[in-house]
Amino acid sequence: xxxxxxxxxxxxxxxxxxxxxxxxxxxxxxxxxxxxxxxxxxxxxxxxxxxxxxxxxxxxxxxxxxxxxxxxxxxxxxxxxxxxxxxxxxxxxxxxxxxxxxxxxxxxxxxxxxxxxxxxxxxxxxxxxxxxxxxx
Numbered sequence: 001x002x003x004x005x006x007x008x009x010x011x012x013x014x015x016x017x018x019x020x021x022x023x024x025x026x027x028x029x030x031x032x033x034x035x036x037x038x039x040x041x042x043x044x045x046x047x048x049x050x051x052x053x054x055x056x057x058x059x060x061x062x063x064x065x066x067x068x069x070x071x072x073x074x075x076x077x078x079x080x081x082x083x084x085x086x087x088x089x090x091x092x093x094x095x096x097x098x099x100x101x102x103x104x105x106x107x108x109x110x111x112x113x114x115x116x117x118x119x120x121x122x123x124x125x126x127x128x129x130x131x132x133x134x135x136x
Contacts, residue, residue, distance in 0.1 A: 030092045031067065031116075041121045042098050049114035050087075056111070058118060060104040065118065068093035100126040 031046040046067055048056065056069040073089040076082070102120035109118045 030088055031094055033067075033094065033096065035096065035098075037099055039122075040127075041119055042100070042102065043120070044096065044118045046094070046116045046118070047114065048111070048116050051114075053111040053116070056116060058107070058109055060102055060107050060120060063098045063101045064095060065098055065120070066093065066095045067116065067118075 031048050033044055033046045035042060035044045037043075044065060044067075048069070048071075051069055051071045056067065059066045068091070070091050071089045098120065101123040103123050107118060107120045109116060111117075
């Protein structure tokens with residue numbers, strides 16, 4: 001008996017190849033990111049293997065983070081051609097809405113082993129405040 005979920009995945013793969021061109025997937029944004037929130041900050045980790053960190057641009061406006069840059073294509077030698085090409089190259093941009101406003105002038109970014117890690121402290125105005133209840 002055929003597994004219907006497996007068949008759907010196969011069909012999705014075929015549609016991705018037909019409609020998105022070499023190396024592109026209809027259900028994937030680039031770069032892939034993870035984001036997590038602490039009490040005082042939000043951290044975003046983006047996968048950028050093969051990207052020169054000098055060609056990455058990061059901007060933060062209010063509660064919006066944008067990561068953009070360029071991944072260079074691999075040069076093939078004379079007589080070589082791709083058998084399979086899934087890795088993207090060229091210009092990329094990813095915009096993420098953050099859960100709160102951040103202090104843009106205190107944002108820090110590090111790049112290690114193909115992962116860009118951006119730490120953004122929460123803006124003072126967006127930090128929760130305890131409100132004292134007065135009674136008469």
